[in-house]
């Protein structure tokens with residue numbers, strides 16, 4: 001079996017796959033296998049080898065813009081008129097709609113109106129030679145991403161719950177291997193009837209999703225209660241949730257502070273001391289935290305990168321300026337210090353450009369910069385509940401990183417080898433080890449070594465790790 005190579009996915013899908021795989025502690029490739037396995041196991045028909053000459057038809061899109069397609073079964077009830085609006089609501093969400101009208105539905109809406117709105121032929125008959133020649137009910141059941149029944153009458157639900165297939169709508173529902181969304185509509189007494197309750201319970205066990213019914217006045221004069229079909233806009237939103245499940249956002253409600261990039265320490269107005277940090281790792285962490293739903297403040301030294309979307313970015317030059325902005329961002333729930341902060345600055349930085357003189361080279365006096373990570377880790381009042389540092393080392397990686405973790409007082413350290421041969425500085429890949437306090441066998445520090453990954457993958461994995469640790473041990477909220 002060929003290995004999986006997944007390219008040309010849009011960013012949303014990639015982010016979803018990265019987060020989902022990191023949360024489940026699987027590689028992206030393994031996660032895709034799981035998704036495919038789930039999809040295949042969810043099929044009702046047996047798996048048979050594909051004939052090359054007869055490929056399984058995928059949902060056919062008649063519009064190049066459509067992203068999903070729905071088979072909408074309109075049952076017979078006064079609420080059928082709302083289905084005309086539903087067609088419009090689905091189409092404005094770029095969902096293609098093919099409609100099936102039961103015999104009773106045609107008493108309330110005409111195939112002509114439905115066809116005009118859906119821009120598609122409307123299906124009404126199980127024994128329509130034109131469509132059954134092509135196994136029409138099977139195609140309507142499977143040639144779509146979702147089946148909606150609106151209004152779902154008590155009778156249609158009873159047929160579904162009991163596996164009847166004596167008309168086109170029930171035959172489609174019995175042949176379906178797609179998700180089904182029901183929008184019930186009926187008189188409150190019918191909805192409350194023990195038979196309907198049994199059918200609803202059975203259909204729920206069968207994996208059918210319900211939207212509504214709502215409570216309110218009924219079409220019948222003087223009747224009120226639960227039984228009104230949900231509004232078209234509610235049904236369309238429920239369909240969208242089923243068709244496009246949201247990306248997991250485990251950090252919603254959390255405030256995350258990240259430092260990134262190098263700092264520039266002036267020698268004079270035109271010269272500075274710097275290092276080779278590109279800021280890519282810190283920026284990737286900011287993007288991953290934002291994708292996970294966090295409110296993110298990124299304090300960045302000078303870099304050649306675009307600000308990540310949806311992130312508040314504070315641009316700074318020097319270590320002291322970075323510390324100011326970090327302190328201004330507090331309180332936060334999680335602080336991640338990925339910046340390669342210059343350890344020293346020039347004490348006697350010139351106000352004017354230093355000139356070459358016959359007196360020789362200007363003496364540069366260095367003084368130590370504040371250690372931002374240590375300052376924040378050792379704060380009494382505003383220390384973030386989870387503080388993560390980085391350890392950029394060129395030798396004795398793990399030993400130096402362990403010493404740094406203890407010295408700086410943070411909770412975790414991400415250690416990476418930044419020797420020139422690794423190409424980490426400025427490159428796109430990183431090999432890291434996550435060291436965490438108080439939970440490991442190795443002394444009191446656990447070391448988790450990750451395989452070589454892109455910086456985006458490291459970022460996603462780190463954020464997933466943060467999310468898992470919050471799930472295991474919720475943080476005290478930042479105050």
Ligand code: CTP
Pocket residue numbers: 259319337338339340341342343369370371372373374388389390391392393404
């Ligand atoms: N750090 C910081 N402020 C500094 C120096 C470092 O916040 N003035 C943070 C970095 O962002 C990183 C961690 O401390 O999270 C370790 O940085 P690193 O450069 O690896 O270590 P140093 O403290 O500079 O120690 P050394 O240069 O001796 O390895």
